[in-house]
Amino acid sequence: MLKGLMQDRPLLISSLIEHAARLHPRRxxxxxxxxxxxxxxxxxxIDRRTRQLASALTALGVTPGQRVATxxxxxxxxxxxxxxxxxxxxxxxxxxxxxFPEQIEYIVNHAEDCLLFFDLGFVGLVESLAGKIPxxxxxxxxTDRAHMPECSLxxxxxxxxxxxxxxxxxxxxxxxxxxxxxxxxxxGTTGNPKGVLYSHRSSVLHSWxxxxxxxxAIGAAETVLLVVPMFHVNAWGMPYxxxxxxxxxxxxGPALDGASIYGLMRDEQVTLALGVPTVWLMLLQHxxxxxxxxxxxxxxxxxxxxxxSAPRTMSERFATDFSAFVVHAWGMTxxxxxxxxxxxxxRHAGLTLEERLAIQEKQGRAVYGVEMKLVDDxxxxxxxxxxxxxxxxxxxxxxxxxxxxxAGAGLLDPDGFFDTGDVATIDADGYMRITDRSKxxxxxxxxxxxxxxxxxxxxxxxxxxEAAVIGAAHDKWQERPLLIVVRKPGGELTRELMLxxxxxxVASWWIPDDVVFVDQLPHTATGKLxxxxxxxxxxxxxxxxx
Ligand code: ADP
Numbered sequence: 001m002l003k004g005l006m007q008d009r010p011l012l013i014s015s016l017i018e019h020a021a022r023l024h025p026r027r028x029x030x031x032x033x034x035x036x037x038x039x040x041x042x043x044x045x046i047d048r049r050t051r052q053l054a055s056a057l058t059a060l061g062v063t064p065g066q067r068v069a070t071x072x073x074x075x076x077x078x079x080x081x082x083x084x085x086x087x088x089x090x091x092x093x094x095x096x097x098x099x100f101p102e103q104i105e106y107i108v109n110h111a112e113d114c115l116l117f118f119d120l121g122f123v124g125l126v127e128s129l130a131g132k133i134p135x136x137x138x139x140x141x142x143t144d145r146a147h148m149p150e151c152s153l154x155x156x157x158x159x160x161x162x163x164x165x166x167x168x169x170x171x172x173x174x175x176x177x178x179x180x181x182x183x184x185x186x187x188g189t190t191g192n193p194k195g196v197l198y199s200h201r202s203s204v205l206h207s208w209x210x211x212x213x214x215x216x217a218i219g220a221a222e223t224v225l226l227v228v229p230m231f232h233v234n235a236w237g238m239p240y241x242x243x244x245x246x247x248x249x250x251x252x253g254p255a256l257d258g259a260s261i262y263g264l265m266r267d268e269q270v271t272l273a274l275g276v277p278t279v280w281l282m283l284l285q286h287x288x289x290x291x292x293x294x295x296x297x298x299x300x301x302x303x304x305x306x307x308x309s310a311p312r313t314m315s316e317r318f319a320t321d322f323s324a325f326v327v328h329a330w331g332m333t334x335x336x337x338x339x340x341x342x343x344x345x346x347r348h349a350g351l352t353l354e355e356r357l358a359i360q361e362k363q364g365r366a367v368y369g370v371e372m373k374l375v376d377d378x379x380x381x382x383x384x385x386x387x388x389x390x391x392x393x394x395x396x397x398x399x400x401x402x403x404x405x406x407a408g409a410g411l412l413d414p415d416g417f418f419d420t421g422d423v424a425t426i427d428a429d430g431y432m433r434i435t436d437r438s439k440x441x442x443x444x445x446x447x448x449x450x451x452x453x454x455x456x457x458x459x460x461x462x463x464x465x466e467a468a469v470i471g472a473a474h475d476k477w478q479e480r481p482l483l484i485v486v487r488k489p490g491g492e493l494t495r496e497l498m499l500x501x502x503x504x505x506v507a508s509w510w511i512p513d514d515v516v517f518v519d520q521l522p523h524t525a526t527g528k529l530x531x532x533x534x535x536x537x538x539x540x541x542x543x544x545x546x
């Protein structure tokens with residue numbers, strides 16, 4: 001073989017912040033802090049402080065490969081940890097603070113974290129872990145001396161003291177691009193959480209895909225609001241994509257309510273925002289109750305929605321009330337997370353809003369780097385005809401090949417594909433549509449009913465705030481759909497009206513056998529409907545006809 005003669009430069013996370021500091025030194029990172037005020041700094045500041053942090057970590061005895069944990073909201077110090085920890089060769093382990101304390105304890109011990117950095121708001125949580133996480137040598141509060149909390153934790157360190165006075169003359173080590181850079185645990189709605197270990201190479205490649213025009217099109221002109229937390233799959237890679245592109249970043253801290261998010265969008269002239277459907281639900285409710293005119297006040301052009309399916313009504317409201325285009329995206333922790341993005345093709349120019357919304361309901365097309373296939377229960381490939389639903393498998397350089405410290409081999413199929421646990425269709429244009437989690441599909445008389453399609457049809461009703469569909473036991477059909485609905489405040493809706501509304505919107509044999517109204521639905525730590533808990537809640541429920 002004749003080898004190419006191009007330079008073999010490793011793809012390193014440190015190179016992203018170096019690039020941003022060189023090319024976009026004055027571009028801003030705006031953070032709402034846990035202490036309260038809005039904080040402004042630049043990529044040049046982050047670069048400098050990141051080097052100080054790396055010096056400090058070295059002084060604390062952190063060595064390459066060791067895990068450094070964070071329990072923190074989106075903010076500039078968290079961003080510094082993204083670059084400081086990974087840049088020096090250690091592994092940034094971002095923990096979801098919404099997990100149960102026992103899960104956090106399990107995760108910290110499983111990851112063998114040596115340091116724990118945390119936001120002011122999590123003092124109580126960390127106190128409750130004291131004595132249970134023996135591997136953690138020191139805890140660092142991500143604040144300055146003036147805001148250090150009174151608390152019982154021994155030897156607590158202060159972030160600003162730690163990095164203040166340190167030299168910023170730190171040179172980033174030239175690492176092997178395949179070494180681990182960060183670690184993120186899946187939320188473990190079933191069984192123990194599993195660790196997904198990203199590498200420098202996978203993170204940089206993923207970032208390129210995110211920046212690409214037919215990816216999420218992150219560029220220097222954007223002001224990007226990261227509503228998606230930095231503890232949820234690296235905030236979908238945005239801290240890296242931001243530095244790669246020089247985008248201005250807005251980090252909302254702990255305030256994720258509708259009013260706070262709206263305020264940031266307006267005051268910081270946000271052009272692109274990313275988050276899961278539940279946060280957008282809160283934003284839209286705020287717009288309604290406060291009777292706001294987002295079209296006139298905001299310059300939001302695009303909203304990236306992923307993590308759960310973006311209902312058509314949500315895309316429609318962003319289009320009509322905000323003049324913003326919803327970019328539906330799909331992925332998972334095991335995929336860094338980006339898999340598909342729902343952008344339009346040239347031949348879609350001139351579509352009516354209705355026609356466009358029908359496309360935007362789909363999760364989109366695979367970005368370059370991600371290969372997808374559909375298979376049946378026996379692993380046989382299924383056609384991409386937009387009709388046939390099958391298990392969705394993926395492979396690519398930012399897809400996991402195993403879980404951290406997991407003995408179980410054989411995660412991938414013989415061709416190297418990873419089973420996402422999702423059920424989907426793919427059409428001739430490559431647009432993928434998630435119809436369910438394989439655990440959640442409703443198996444009615446040997447056929448599959450998509451709970452997601454039913455939920456999306458139900459939330460199109462103006463009186464429905466949120467809806468969930470689970471399978472309930474049925475004598476004849478094994479399972480039939482049960483629709484569980486949260487009404488909007490003041491919304492009037494009966495079982496009969498709801499069922500009538502669904503007629504003609506879904507196949508007639510999909511129409512749920514019953515509708516139950518509840519005050520709220522359970523959610524997982526990442527804001528998804530908690531189907532497992534719902535099934536538990538309704539385990540004694542009997543369908544009227546069963
Ligand atoms: P968790 O930690 O809760 O598992 P992930 O982000 O890894 O969080 O969850 C990934 C799963 O979320 C996917 O396998 C899929 O089921 C669901 N998901 C993600 N994006 C979408 C989407 N756009 N539409 C429907 N489901 C989605």
